[in-house]
Amino acid sequence: MSGDEILTKIDQLKSRVKDIVKKIQNLKAGLSRAEISLDDFQVQKTSLENELRGILRQIAKLKENVEFTLRVRKEPKVEPQPQVIKEEAPIFTVPKDFMYYFSTEFEDFLNKANIYLSGEIEGIGFIELGFIEFFFPPTTEKNKPFNVTGLVVQRGSAENIRLSVNLTDISDYQSRYDNSEEGLIVDLEPEIPKAISFQINAQGTHIYSFRAVLKQVNGKEISEINDAFFDFEVKALPFAEVQNIRDLFETKTGKYLVYSYLACEKEEAELLKELQVSLKEFGVNNFEPLLKIIPALKQTKVLLEIGQEINENILFLINNFKFLSNELYEFRKIEEVENKLLKVAEHIFKFAPDGIILRPLENAENALILSMLFRSFFKICKLGIRKLNLLKTISEIGKDYHLDIS
Amino acid sequence: MIIIENEEELYIGELARTQSEIKNFILDQGTLSKIDDIFLLIKAILPIILDEKEEDIILGIGTPISTTVEQMKELSSKFKGEFDVSIKNDATKEVITKKIVIKQVFVMPQSYGSYYDIVSKSEDNSAIDAIVISLDLLTEILTIYEGRLIRNASRNLINASLFVLSNKIAQALQQKIGIIINPHSILENIRGNKDQVIFSGKTYDISKLKEHYIRQIAHEMVDSLINLLNSLPIEAEIEYFIITGEAMELFWTEIELLILEQNLLDDLDLDRIIKVKDPIFSNAIGFEAMVKRKIDTGD
Numbered sequence: 001m002s003g004d005e006i007l008t009k010i011d012q013l014k015s016r017v018k019d020i021v022k023k024i025q026n027l028k029a030g031l032s033r034a035e036i037s038l039d040d041f042q043v044q045k046t047s048l049e050n051e052l053r054g055i056l057r058q059i060a061k062l063k064e065n066v067e068f069t070l071r072v073r074k075e076p077k078v079e080p081q082p083q084v085i086k087e088e089a090p091i092f093t094v095p096k097d098f099m100y101y102f103s104t105e106f107e108d109f110l111n112k113a114n115i116y117l118s119g120e121i122e123g124i125g126f127i128e129l130g131f132i133e134f135f136f137p138p139t140t141e142k143n144k145p146f147n148v149t150g151l152v153v154q155r156g157s158a159e160n161i162r163l164s165v166n167l168t169d170i171s172d173y174q175s176r177y178d179n180s181e182e183g184l185i186v187d188l189e190p191e192i193p194k195a196i197s198f199q200i201n202a203q204g205t206h207i208y209s210f211r212a213v214l215k216q217v218n219g220k221e222i223s224e225i226n227d228a229f230f231d232f233e234v235k236a237l238p239f240a241e242v243q244n245i246r247d248l249f250e251t252k253t254g255k256y257l258v259y260s261y262l263a264c265e266k267e268e269a270e271l272l273k274e275l276q277v278s279l280k281e282f283g284v285n286n287f288e289p290l291l292k293i294i295p296a297l298k299q300t301k302v303l304l305e306i307g308q309e310i311n312e313n314i315l316f317l318i319n320n321f322k323f324l325s326n327e328l329y330e331f332r333k334i335e336e337v338e339n340k341l342l343k344v345a346e347h348i349f350k351f352a353p354d355g356i357i358l359r360p361l362e363n364a365e366n367a368l369i370l371s372m373l374f375r376s377f378f379k380i381c382k383l384g385i386r387k388l389n390l391l392k393t394i395s396e397i398g399k400d401y402h403l404d405i406s
Numbered sequence: 407m408i409i410i411e412n413e414e415e416l417y418i419g420e421l422a423r424t425q426s427e428i429k430n431f432i433l434d435q436g437t438l439s440k441i442d443d444i445f446l447l448i449k450a451i452l453p454i455i456l457d458e459k460e461e462d463i464i465l466g467i468g469t470p471i472s473t474t475v476e477q478m479k480e481l482s483s484k485f486k487g488e489f490d491v492s493i494k495n496d497a498t499k500e501v502i503t504k505k506i507v508i509k510q511v512f513v514m515p516q517s518y519g520s521y522y523d524i525v526s527k528s529e530d531n532s533a534i535d536a537i538v539i540s541l542d543l544l545t546e547i548l549t550i551y552e553g554r555l556i557r558n559a560s561r562n563l564i565n566a567s568l569f570v571l572s573n574k575i576a577q578a579l580q581q582k583i584g585i586i587i588n589p590h591s592i593l594e595n596i597r598g599n600k601d602q603v604i605f606s607g608k609t610y611d612i613s614k615l616k617e618h619y620i621r622q623i624a625h626e627m628v629d630s631l632i633n634l635l636n637s638l639p640i641e642a643e644i645e646y647f648i649i650t651g652e653a654m655e656l657f658w659t660e661i662e663l664l665i666l667e668q669n670l671l672d673d674l675d676l677d678r679i680i681k682v683k684d685p686i687f688s689n690a691i692g693f694e695a696m697v698k699r700k701i702d703t704g705d
Contacts, residue, residue: 018674021666052666053659059676060658 006062013059020052409450410492410501417496418450438473438481445484449491453504462507464701466693468516471546472562478513485511512697516540517548518555519692520650520682526695535644537631539661540689541651543569545627547634551642559634566626568653572596574619575612579603583610599655616656624660628668635670643672647679654685 001009024045031041407418416422438444448465456463465485469478485508492503517540525534533553540546545567549559564570569589575596576589585605592603592612601613635644647665649658662679665671671678682688 014676017666017676021674024667025669049663052663056659056662056676060681 001065006065010059010062013055013062017052017055017059020048020055024048024052407450407454408494408496409446410494411446415494416446418447418493438469438477441477441481441484444481448485449489449506450493452506453491453493453502456504456506458504461504462509464510464512464697465508466512466514466519466697468519468689468693469513470544470562471515471517471548471557471560473513473515482511482513512693512700514693514696515546515548515555515560516542516689517546517650518550519689519696520648521548521550521692522696523688523692524648524680524682526692526699534646535642536646536648537634537644538648538650539627539631541568541627541649541653541657541685543567543652545651545653547627547631549634549638549644551638551644556638559637561630561634563627563630566623566630568596568651568656569593571616571619571623571653571656574623575615578615578619579605579610579612583608596656597652620656621660624657624664627657628661628664631665632668632670644670645678647671648682649679650682650685650688652686654681 027036027041027045027048030036031038036044408415409418448467452463467481467485469481473481487508489506489508490503491506492501494501517538520540521536521538524536525532528534533550535551536549537559538546538548538550540548545563547561547563549556551559572589572593576587576592579585579592580587583605587605595603595612596616601611601616602609603612604610638644647670649661658681662676665679666674666676684691
């Protein structure tokens with residue numbers, strides 16, 4: 001039988017299938033109207049179903065032959081109808097990304113030991129550095145210590161440790177402090193005391209870098225300090241009331257708020273540098289990401305008590321984000337998605353004059369959790385927001401060139 | 407196959423089924439609960455499929471849809487890292503020892519593999535609104551709508567699966583011939599769609615039993631399918647039904663018939679029921695393609 005003949009035969013059988021199915025449905029209707037007896041119904045239905053089974057098997061067998069013929073003869077004419085696919089959503093943006101994300105990246109954050117760093121720079125004030133992957137502390141004594149308190153948090157439990165990271169005199173900052181033998185490289189940018197930028201490349205089993213721009217602070221100034229974790233990828237998060245222009249960078253396409261979680265991977269830190277260079281080329285000179293400096297927690301006991309809360313809150317985020325992820329992949333209604341993100345954020349955080357406070361723990365000094373949640377929240381959002389913003393940016397660039405590519 | 411773990415030897419797979427007095431089934435009531443055992447199982451398989459003594463790999467794992475995200479994460483984190491694995495061929499006593507470095511682990515609902523396989527081979531690589539019916543030891547119905555995996559409309563069916571078929575036939579045989587029959591002992595015959603089984607030297611024809619229970623179980627499957635469809639938004643329209651899994655050959659006719667009878671297909675268009683070409687491996691093939699793509703694109 002030729003390909004054409006097979007297709008014709010299949011079409012005939014298909015129309016027979018339709019006839020039989022309609023007959024079965026009519027039988028059912030007849031039974032419900034008591035036009036035929038149950039016995040008659042069963043006999044006729046069984047007979048029709050048996051015929052239908054036979055035809056279905058016949059069609060399946062013929063289809064195999066068609067495909068075989070096609071492969072051999074390569075006749076486009078007899079090619080079976082391609083799958084009609086109506087959605088424009090590419091398969092590769094379906095939730096697999098989301099699943100990958102949780103199964104590979106986010107669990108790292110939950111499962112690996114993280115060290116939360118806070119400390120006091122003599123004569124400058126408290127700083128909170130956030131979480132980093134554990135690294136081996138350096139040992140060499142230098143003339144002016146930069147004491148760092150670390151807290152290992154792993155799956156809800158917390159253990160206080162103390163690390164001592166020794167820098168050269170902070171006021172005698174160097175553009176680069178290389179102590180790689182000790183597992184530490186610190187970059188200091190010459191803007192002290194207004195701002196310190198430094199980078200720690202933790203070396204050893206976990207090569208992670210850590211980049212932040214710190215602003216000098218004392219207790220009274222905290223509320224005035226602009227709140228932003230910087231992230232060169234995550235822009236325009238909807239819940240921040242930005243008052244300080246320095247949290248924005250401007251491009252031709254508009255202003256963007258820039259956030260980041262603190263501890264970023266080495267590659268990302270490098271990417272940030274590249275971004276800064278690119279932005280300068282764009283004519284953006286005021287790109288100055290700031291780290292929010294929050295009062296450090298003084299009592300380790302409090303940290304230990306809230307260790308359990310951390311996981312719960314992260315799980316809350318995950319659960320809520322599950323919702324959002326569904327929307328995020330559509331990319332159709334960006335505003336709606338942003339509003340939903342905002343709702344999640346509002347649920348977790350309280351926006352107070354002196355900063356953003358974690359709602360469930362608003363009575364506690366919760367810098368630790370706040371930092372952790374921020375980091376996790378941004379990390380979670382990153383995947384979706386990055387794509388949203390990409391679309392937004394593309395669309396805006398289009399407008400610059402008088403093109404509507406929305 | 408035997409895996410040597412902490413100087414202890416453990417049977418894996420068919421050898422475990424036939425030789426072990428204590429059997430650890432990796433699924434419990436359709437849920438993934440014994441992650442340690444799964445870990446052992448996969449560790450045992452890897453040295454066979456890897457060529458080099460020491461190799462970096464990226465692993466894609468399919469789990470039942472009932473697996474929680476937390477369990478998926480646990481699975482993923484457990485698998486990542488470096489492992490020295492020793493396995494032994496029970497027949498030849500040959501021992502293979504390999505160092506396995508698992509760089510990344512992707513965990514997804516298993517029948518997503520078939521979906522991916524089908525869609526990635528389609529002309530424009532675009533998402534379709536589909537329900538995947540994966541007919542394995544544990545049946546899985548997975549709904550993908552507008553490119554989204556809809557968990558609410560996806561489910562593992564504990565009461566309608568290949569194992570349930572084997573169990574029902576075993577019970578019916580037991581009543582008829584008065585011998586205690588382990589469903590696992592006839593599973594291979596059922597898998598191979600064979601009509602005879604042999605017990606105590608006697609051959610029994612199970613074709614009628616099988617036909618009866620296949621129809622019964624298929625009814626249950628399609629009933630569940632309809633329930634799941636009801637949980638989709640009203641405007642949602644499923645374009646395709648993808649049938650896959652090792653029991654596809656047994657069940658597809660009944661499922662197709664019921665889908666037609668229940669009017670689940672627009673215009674009774676049979677082309678919208680897709681039976682995968684390689685039902686046993688389709689899920690795995692899809693996963694392999696997914697991971698390859700991830701590597702190729704450097705995601």
